[in-house]
Amino acid sequence: MEDPKYSSFDQVDQDPKDELQELLQTLEQHTTWDGGQLVKYDGIWCATRLLRPIISTQKYFKAKDTDIILSTMPKSGTTWLKALAFAIINRNIHEIDQSPLLNSNPHAVVPALEFDAYRDQENPDLEHIPSPRIFSTHISYNTLPDSIRESECKIIYICRNPLDLFNSLWHFLLDNKSEKYAERILIDKAFDMFCKGNHHSGPFWDHMLGYWNAHLNDSQKVLFLKYEDLKEDITFHVKRIAEFIEFPFSLEEEKQGVIEKISRLCSFENLSNLEINKTGNSDIFKNSSFFRKGEVGDWKNHLTPEMAERVNKILESKLEGSGLMFKTCN
Ligand code: PAP
Helix, strand or coil: CCCCCCCCCCCCCCCCCHHHHHHHHHCCEEECCCCCEEEEECCEEEEHHHHHHHHHHHHHCCCCCCCEEEEECCCCCHHHHHHHHHHHHCCCCCCHHHCHHHCCCHHHHCCEHHHHHCCCCCCCCCCCCCCCCEEEECCCHHHCCHHHHHCCCEEEEEECCHHHHHHHHHHHHHHCCCHHHCCCCCHHHHHHHHHCCCCCCCCHHHHHHHHHHHHHHCCCCEEEEEHHHHHHCHHHHHHHHHHHCCCCCCHHHHHCCHHHHHHHHCCHHHHHCCHHHHHCEECCEEHHHHCCCCCCCHHHHCCCHHHHHHHHHHHHHHHCCCCCCCCCCC
16 A cells, blocks of 8 residues: 555655755655655655645745635644534535535545645645635645735644654554565654754644744734643634634524534544544555544553653753743653
């Protein structure tokens, strides 16, 4: 099973543009713990195969003022945020009990810029997508196309405490691992790479701080969410997201319990038990691999207190003075 997002096969396409090959020669590269090739572009590690789509996104994507961009690091809550944004925006088009989310994985209803829209085409026509268009991305804030930063479009960023982030990524890569690389990944080695920032969309502190600072600079433009906060109070956050994207719930909707219905529709319990998410595939990934446990603090079952201490020290030094912090790293 080839894995365009994470595998060892993520090379730049065999029909290379010379410019891209030349650029590649100048960039730092390394092999991450699952054997995947990463390249450092604009200070962030990305799968080598994604370099071309990322550059195409930067070059050609023209954001509209009505667009909504969901930005994340892998395993921070992308699937959940896609479901929530889609359900909030389309609540007047589909009854909640007839939502497309009941038959489609959230990744199928919200395309990712670099993984879907620009993966096979350099300059796809995205104009036909009805507004408001929703796209996701793992691209860092500084690497986003200028039009996203300069237009009135909204960015929602969700991040997750780094211990659960690593734990989730580690399990996901194991779950989707190609047979060729089926030897067991050593968690210690993987964790060491993670702590050095050598992982997909890493270093995690730089990815988070890029969006955090953008949010501090303009909180109307960038909403900064944490996975743990959504787990703690989802109805509050559904309301918050709806207000942020200017699709607020009316009093009538609140009375009818629409917020709670959307929260339930998008919950881990509901989505993970749907047939489509138990058996289907998104691209080459098993849909089920996007729904593992959906808990806060599962890292404690897989990582040692010493590992947690190491991450805490990194957070202390890297996030110092930023105001960004995580409750669940001890
Ligand atoms: P992606 O960036 O590759 O799309 P992403 O959706 O961010 O992955 O991460 C998957 C994690 O979100 C999984 O966490 P875990 O490994 O700790 O279990 C998955 O279980 C969790 N997740 C997926 N959907 C939901 C949901 N509806 N509610 C809460 N957590 C969810």
